[in-house]
Amino acid sequence: MEKREKRAVVLLSGGLDSATVLAIARHQGYQLYAISFEYGQRHDIELQAAHRVAHSMQVKEHAVIAIDLRRIGGSALTADIEVPKDRPLTETSIPITYVPARNTIFLSFALGWAEVLGAADIFIGVNALDYSGYPDCRPEYIAAYEKMANLATSLGVEDRVQFRIQTPLIYLTKAEIIKKGIELGVDYSLTHSCYDPTPDGLACGHCDSCQLRLKGFAEAGFPDPVAYKK
Amino acid sequence: MEKREKRAVVLLSGGLDSATVLAIARHQGYQLYAISFEYGQRHDIELQAAHRVAHSMQVKEHAVIAIDLRRIGGSALTADIEVPKDRPLTETSIPITYVPARNTIFLSFALGWAEVLGAADIFIGVNALDYSGYPDCRPEYIAAYEKMANLATSLGVEDRVQFRIQTPLIYLTKAEIIKKGIELGVDYSLTHSCYDPTPDGLACGHCDSCQLRLKGFAEAGFPDPVAYKK
Numbered sequence: 194m195e196k197r198e199k200r201a202v203v204l205l206s207g208g209l210d211s212a213t214v215l216a217i218a219r220h221q222g223y224q225l226y227a228i229s230f231e232y233g234q235r236h237d238i239e240l241q242a243a244h245r246v247a248h249s250m251q252v253k254e255h256a257v258i259a260i261d262l263r264r265i266g267g268s269a270l271t272a273d274i275e276v277p278k279d280r281p282l283t284e285t286s287i288p289i290t291y292v293p294a295r296n297t298i299f300l301s302f303a304l305g306w307a308e309v310l311g312a313a314d315i316f317i318g319v320n321a322l323d324y325s326g327y328p329d330c331r332p333e334y335i336a337a338y339e340k341m342a343n344l345a346t347s348l349g350v351e352d353r354v355q356f357r358i359q360t361p362l363i364y365l366t367k368a369e370i371i372k373k374g375i376e377l378g379v380d381y382s383l384t385h386s387c388y389d390p391t392p393d394g395l396a397c398g399h400c401d402s403c404q405l406r407l408k409g410f411a412e413a414g415f416p417d418p419v420a421y422k423k
Numbered sequence: 424m425e426k427r428e429k430r431a432v433v434l435l436s437g438g439l440d441s442a443t444v445l446a447i448a449r450h451q452g453y454q455l456y457a458i459s460f461e462y463g464q465r466h467d468i469e470l471q472a473a474h475r476v477a478h479s480m481q482v483k484e485h486a487v488i489a490i491d492l493r494r495i496g497g498s499a500l501t502a503d504i505e506v507p508k509d510r511p512l513t514e515t516s517i518p519i520t521y522v523p524a525r526n527t528i529f530l531s532f533a534l535g536w537a538e539v540l541g542a543a544d545i546f547i548g549v550n551a552l553d554y555s556g557y558p559d560c561r562p563e564y565i566a567a568y569e570k571m572a573n574l575a576t577s578l579g580v581e582d583r584v585q586f587r588i589q590t591p592l593i594y595l596t597k598a599e600i601i602k603k604g605i606e607l608g609v610d611y612s613l614t615h616s617c618y619d620p621t622p623d624g625l626a627c628g629h630c631d632s633c634q635l636r637l638k639g640f641a642e643a644g645f646p647d648p649v650a651y652k653k
Contacts, residue, residue, distance in 0.1 A: 260490045265536045294535030297575045301531045305524030306495045334574040341567035345527045345559045 367409025437472030597639025
């Protein structure tokens with residue numbers, strides 16, 4: 194029997210975490226199918242970063258799915274609510290940048306595509322440590338999603354393929370993620386993390402995402418190659 | 424404390440089943456938030472039916488979410504694959520009209536909206552008997568989805584609201600669904616079930632969905648009020 198290349202669907206936001214995940218999946222020998230979402234973000238700078246990163250990692254295909262999360266609203270990232278700045282990183286409540294059911298929605302599209310591709314592995318860059326308090330980044334959520342996915346699909350039910358939701362970053366600190374990525378050749382200058390960039394794409398340096406990123410680079414002992422607003 | 428009206432998000436395709444579910448949720452006293460999807464169907468006749476049904480049931484809001492399932496493909500309903508006709512209803516394999524991860528994707532948007540609305544109940548018209556062999560219509564799938572949903576969301580985690588995926592039709596035959604709907608005042612002339620209608624909206628009478636519908640009306644002892652192609 195011909196050995197078929199193993200395929201992975203990788204959720205790609207264009208941020209630091211998902212770029213690292215893509216590099217990890219590539220390192221593990223998967224043929225890469227990246228999936229990004231155009232979801233009524235305030236900025237498409239994220240998507241441009243996703244394109245750059247996908248290209249740099251030689252993905253086989255990059256699907257960009259348009260979905261209208263604005264119709265649902267409820268988040269600073271999808272509605273006209275201000276992005277909080279300089280929020281202490283020790284804050285444990287769920288911030289307004291949380292997008293209701295976002296990872297669930299994203300994983301569901303990835304699952305549909307994985308089924309069409311015959312890919313058993315779905316990679317997502319969630320993190321249980323530096324997770325900004327998002328409920329859909331926790332290991333117990335991922336385990337429940339995986340279980341559901343295997344009951345949801347024709348591939349799981351008829352062909353007995355076991356879907357795996359792969360979360361290689363889940364127990365890493367931001368600094369460890371960065372070190373891992375640099376080791377695997379990730380060019381972090383291509384990535385974008387800021388929730389509230391300037392129109393020309395400069396990171397604000399003060400939203401949760403910028404704070405976590407800056408702290409990560411500082412702890413890893415590398416300079417952050419992206420540009421910040423002065 | 425002011426008694427707040429209980430809200431339900433109801434998945435509404437414009438078909439017979441979801442129209443009945445909407446009537447059941449209304450009968451149970453919920454304030455109704457219907458959600459439909461524009462997902463690259465070959466026809467928008469389904470969405471027109473959804474609008475008619477939503478209006479007839481006095482829903483509080485009807486959200487139509489545009490999502491591009493064509494980018495994923497893999498189904499006669501989202502790609503250029505022919506809809507099978509006169510397939511025996513006793514056939515147990517999963518048909519090509521199965522859309523990969525469709526209910527998972529739809530429920531995930533419903534979950535996001537439910538969280539924004541503070542609605543603990545999500546209604547979906549899945550059916551374990553006349554289910555055309557779709558894996559994402561089975562009770563074990565729904566149970567797994569519900570478990571995942573309660574780990575996915577801020578409402579579930581911080582506010583300890585228990586989401587329920589309500590499937591009032593799951594163990595009913597098509598004939599029982601129709602009888603129930605007629606009892607609750609559903610006007611089935613507003614609904615649309617056919618996978619492959621004529622451009623002016625006549626049902627084909629031969630796809631799985633038409634066959635199940637016609638058999639259901641015949642067994643229930645009522646005439647089907649929609650028009651079929653001669």
